[in-house]
Amino acid sequence: MSEKTIAAISTPEGQGGIGVVRISGSQAFSVGDKVFKSLSGKKLSSLSGYTALFGKVQKDGEVIDEAVATVFRAPKSYTGEDVCEISCHGGRYVTEAVLRAVLEAGATAAAPGEFTKRAFLNGKMDLAQAESVAGLIAAKGEQELKLQLAAKDGRVSKEIGEIEALLLEFSSDLAAYNDYPDEDLSELDPENFNKILYKAKGALEKLLKNYDSGSLLLEGIRTAIVGKPNVGKSTLMNLLAGKNRSIVTEIAGTTRDIIEDTVRFGQLTLLLADTAGIRQTDDIVENAGVDLAKQRIENAQLVLAVFDTSTPFDDDDRQILELIKGKNCVVVLNKTDKGSVIDKGLLKEFEIVEISAKEGLGAEELQKAVVKVTNAGNIDSSAAVLVSRRQRDLAVKALNSVNEAVAILNSGMTLDAVGVLIDEALTQLYSIDGKRVTNQVADEVFRRFCVGK
Amino acid sequence: MNYKAGNFDVAVIGAGHAGIEAALAAARLGAKTIMFCINLDSIGNMPCNPSIGGTAKGHLVREIDALGGEMGVAADKTMLQSRMLNLGKGPAVHSLRAQIDRRAYAALMKHTVEKQENLSVKQAEVVHLFESDDGWHCVTKMGAEYTCKTVILATGTFLAGKIFVGEVNFSGGPDGMFAAEGLSDSLVKLGIPLRRFKTGTPARVLKSSIDFSELEVQNGDERVIPFSYRTKEKKQNSVVCHISYTNDKTKEIILENLHRSPLYAGDIEGVGPRYCPSIEDKIVRFADKKRHQLFIEPCGADTEEMYLQGMSSSLPEEVQVEIYHSIKGLENVEIMRNAYAIEYDCIDPISLEASLEFKDFSGLFGAGQFNGSSGYEEAAAQGLVAGINAVRKIQGKEPLVLTRASSYIGTLIDDLITKGCSDPYRMMTSRSEYRLLLRQDNADERLTPIGYEIGLINEEEYKEFLNRKEQKEKEIKRLYALSVPPSKQVNEILERLGTTPLSTGIKMAELIKRPEVSYFDLAPVDKDRPSLDYEIAQKAETEIKYEGYIARQQSQVDEMLRLENKLLPQDIDYSKIDGLRLEAREKLNLVRPKNIGQASRISGVSPSDVSVLLIKLGGTK
Incomplete structure (x- = not known):
């Protein structure tokens, strides 16, 4: 039962100056030799492990790109099989053209995780290690x-x-x-x-x-933003997300049931529960009722409670303060640009950050405060961690x-x-x-x- | 000159504990059966300890009985003393052991096989075995040639047996019998590789030469629980055993003479049982242990011979005398039969199917020590399965394969054929991962329906079984329904047992679930309790008390079955599967596992090899 030789682009899509097409399997070198012609005329199949050749990738006699091909001989390779990696110029079009050539030369498109699966199956890593590879690739910070x-x-x-x-x-x-x-x-x-x-x-x-x-780092922090209408929750969202705001929808299924938006905030990832709702109504206490607010706060690993610091606390504000007691919470006093009149005496037990979302002030302090209350990132990264x-x-x-x-x-x-x-x-x-x-x-x-x- | 001596369905070579169960099962299932024995007086002999059962072995005897085997009945009829071991350690590891009158047991077994319809019992040594178009042929030393559809090899320690006592060694079988010579060559010629295992036995000593006055007495249980569900009469203990200990002097003598042990001198090539070591082995392996326990057990009601359990040895006879004399109570002991080691031929059981038929020889089966196990009970269990399957083979039926989840017998056979054994295999409770499910008290529920279906459990026995089961289930239901209100009486009982008294009503079953409380403690506050057999009541208690744990173990079984249900193709060449490590390829080709679950138990097959199998072969659901 001979294993198919597989190939795929193993650099992230559309990024970087170099694109790598990896070929793994018993036919890796013969497939490589069909598409890659070295300048020196040497064949990949004649090389020993850990050596590379410079040359051109061709298809039907036409040159696609200049490239470096690196040879890894089984079992000393990522997958434990013969591996050939063709590094060409980055960019989606070129890299895909190289992959197409490789596939036409006899390789099969690799399934998701197949290289690592083979590495695991060939005894190159144990399951926990293999599992962490998925995390490594997805690592953001x-x-x-x-x-x-x-x-x-x-x-x-x-x-x-x-x-x-x-x-x-x-x-x-x-x-x-x-x-x-x-x-x-x-x-x-x-x-x-x-x-x-x-x-x-x-x-x-x-x-x-x-x-x-x-996991607060790896999986993101389930965050609830609460506050009365018009205290500036939406502007806070924009401040958190910055210009590169990325909203990833539908992280549903295996780990979380509700649809969330993911916001990258410095080193941290905030999972904003049902933010669409917040943005639309801009008022959870009034419109959706105290129960919903309670539920959100209950499920959250982090609560950002937003108050307008330019107006004194009213009953609604005090009700929110009641709800967030004992939670991992940062009290965000917004609108410092309009001056502060709020009674800070009520906030003694809370971590407070003053910002002006509108002016874009205070983002850094907020980050620090979040790290402080959630303990995210405050971990010994030399210790064993379940991934x-x-x-x-x-x-x-x-x-x-x-x-x-x-x-x-x-x-x-x-x-x-x-x-x-x-x-x-x-x-x-x-x-x-x-x-x-x-x-x-x-x-x-x-x-x-x-x-x- | 050979002569044609007759045709049989099943031939059983050997009449020890494996051979007897095999022959009886085959004959009882209607097959025309012949059993060969070198000396008819050695049928059912107990050449080592005069006892049956013990940890995990007691489970095996109960399971043999539940399937319709003979060992439990015969043990009950000839028992001298009975004990339930491991009481207090939990129902999973309760194990029954009985001291047996060994001559009475052998005589009873001999008579049982003699009376058995369809079974011929022959004193003859089979020296040649071969296969031809019309079946297997067993040729005796006298030249009698028997043609048989199936053959069960149950040669025990007779096969090329060799006795060792110090520097003395000679060809011989157990207990002064002749060894079986000749058959080994014949098997090797067939293409069955043989290997050498060894085992040993302690001396038998004269009772009147022992000073019991200072020795610890070990009594039997007050309430004797029989092995067999068929035993109706109440049994009584008639003897006691005694306990003594080795000491520094014993150790010194052994160490001084170690060089004279054939094992340490290198004369014995056979591998001995790791879990049943000789006294010199124990002294060497457990060097920091101050003393070793030994039991002095009677060999029978009509003999003065006493057995010294825990003191097997292959040191020279005069050293044995010195060793025994160093022990309290044995200062003047007189040896009647000396201790010895015996080395014999056996196979690597990896060459067998779960039916105990050879993978490469259709119609040829192996059972007992021939398969690499040790112990009477292990032998009998395999004999029973081989006997059943020899007949099913002839009848064209699917073989009986007992799973690990069903029984210790299934575990024993799966271990043998999957893992093989590098020393004589002894059953232990720790070999089973499902101890709480495979209790000695529920062997009937696990196996009697199977025995009934096969045809070894008769209608009456089956009805009795169903009745027992119904009584138990009814009682459990009653205990779950019955409320106990708080009362002075119940609270007094609870306080006495050291558990919280009641303030509100509670179901009787919930009280029984408390670790401190037993079913029997609560009798005074349970007026409508039906009068049940002690065993049935106890089983009801166990199933209530351990309900949660039993359920959890069952879910582990279910999880295992998912891998067991992933079948592997039988014609596959594992050496061609990339990704498998070399050792795994070899082992897989040797064992040819039936499913992923079995493959995962093969030593030398690692988890990543199993993943390779899972991912590449997928397992045909």
Whole structure:
């Protein structure tokens, strides 16, 4: 069963000065040789690994572009197969023309994530690493990149592996105790089991906490903007987004059910829930009712409460202040350009930023305040971080099983029942690092890829 | 000169615990069966410990019984003492073990096979096995040639058996029997590679030479629970066992003489059982352990021979004397039969299907130690499955394949044929990932319907089973419906058990779910409780108390089944699949797994190999 040779553009669409077409598979070099003619006359198939040739990409005798072709020989390549990368001049048209030539020469278009899938299948990386590649490609900021790199390094797998080892220690002690009633093994010490379980619990909690701070970076911060009419919520939106405001709609499905707009705000990504609604009515308290406001605030990881600092607080304002108590919240006092009359005494417990959205003043301070209240970015990027919702959900399940195991162990339930929960936790952990394979896992991980990596 | 001695459907070579179950199952399913044994007096012999059951092994006996096998019935009839092991560790690991009158057991089994319709029992050594157009041919040393449709190899430790005691070694079978010579060559010629395993047994000593006065006594359970659902009479313990310990002196003697052990001297090539080590092995491997426990067990009601469990050895006889004399209570012990190691030929079970038929030899089956296992119970379990499948083969029926999720028997066979074994395979509860589902108390619910369908469980037994099940289910339903109001009486009970008293009414089942409370504790506040068999009541309690955990384990099983249901093509050449690591290609070609789940259990097949299979072969749903 010979694998097809695949090819795709592996640089982002329409960007950069160089476009790379990657070919991977047993026919990579012969396909490469059909389209790429080196200046020196050397064939790609004659090269050793990690070497490159300069030449021209041709199709039907016509030159498409000048290019450098790099040869990687299996297994020392990204995919673990023979790989040829043709670097041509960037730009969509040229790069696509090169890809077309490569496909006509016998390669098959790569499916999303197929290069990484092959790398995984050829043992070049484990599942958690493969998963982080998807994140790496999509990484938008520096912090995020570091996190994903940490995962690609295998740090997550290592950390998960350590928790697995703890739980396995528990299981094997239990097994010896059960299977050798004749060996005068000392009675099992529940304290020791407790110790093991607490260690596992602590490690999982740490991973999850890191994830939560990390996910604010990786997945964006669910943000609610609240405020009375005419305090300047829409102008605040524009300030947040700047000129390069990008609205990405329909991030629906797997992780979030509601439609959101994504706004890039410095290093941060804000997910603005139902902003269309805000913009249209410009008044959630009055038009949509307090319940809706409450619900938005409840679901948000960050609340930006906007007040007009040039007019004194009224009942509506005070009601909003009631709702946002105890939340991750920044009180945004807008319209500083009109002078401030607001009673700041009411805002003692809040993080306050004064801005003038209209004049574009205060954006930087607002960013700092957001980072401060959400703790986003305030993470140790050298630590292991779970990189996807999938991993997080599994870790949460594992933690639940461990917590329950602790509870029933101390309630005097027999150890065989505790064992069921430990096995359950292990199963979840094995699915994070890919030690246990199910097709759902593989499908889920590789579905997240765009073509080309 | 050979002579034609007759035609049979099923031939069973060997009459140990595997051979007996195989022959009885085949004959009972209507096949014309012949069983060969080197010496008829060794039928059903227990050449090692005089006990049946133990952790996980007790589960196997119960499962054999639930399918319609013989071992449980015979063990109950000849038991001397019975104990449920691991009480207090939870129902998943409760395991029954009984001390057995070994001569009585063997005599009973011999008589059982003799009386069995359709079964011929022959004292003969099969020295040659070959296949021709009209079937398999078993040729005995005397030249009798039997033509058989199927053959089950259950040769135990007889096959090219060799005894080792210190520097002394000679060809021999267990318990002073002759070894089976000749058949090995014949198998090798057929193309079946053989390998050497070894096992050992401790000495039998004279009861009157033991000083029991200072030894710990081990009594049987007050309430004896039989192995078999068919055992109706109440059983009583008639003997006690004793416990003693090795000490520094014992250790010193062993270490001083280690060089005289054939194992350490390199005379034995066979691999011994990792989980059932000899005393010298234990001393070396667990060097920091101060002492090792040993059990002194009677070999029967009509004998003074005592068995020293935990003290098997292949050291020279005079060293054995010294070792035993170093132990409290055994200072003047007289050895009647010395300890020895025995080395024998067996196969790599990877060459078998889950039906226990050879992948490459249609109609040829293997069972018991021949397949690389150790233990009477493991042997009997395989014998039963091989016997059933030999007949189903002849009848053109699908083989009986028990899954890991169904039983310890299924787990045992799956382990053997998927993982193979590098030392004699012993069943343990930790081998099963579904311990809470595969309890010894529900073997009937798991397997009796299968035994009934196959034809080894008769109508009456099946009706009894259904009745037991119904009683249990009715009781569980009743306990879930029954409210217990707070009362002085119930709260006194609860406080005595150290659990919170009631302030409002609660369902009886909810009370039973409390770890501190048992079904039986609540009898005084449950006036309408039906009178149930102890076992049925206990099972009802277990299923209530562990309901949540049982359900969770069941969901793990369901998850596993999804991979089990992804079938792999059987004609595929794994060496041609890119992405598989070299070791995985070899192992996969050897095992030829039926599905992705089985492939994932093969040692040497890594998760990423499994992903390759999943993604490339997809698994035909």
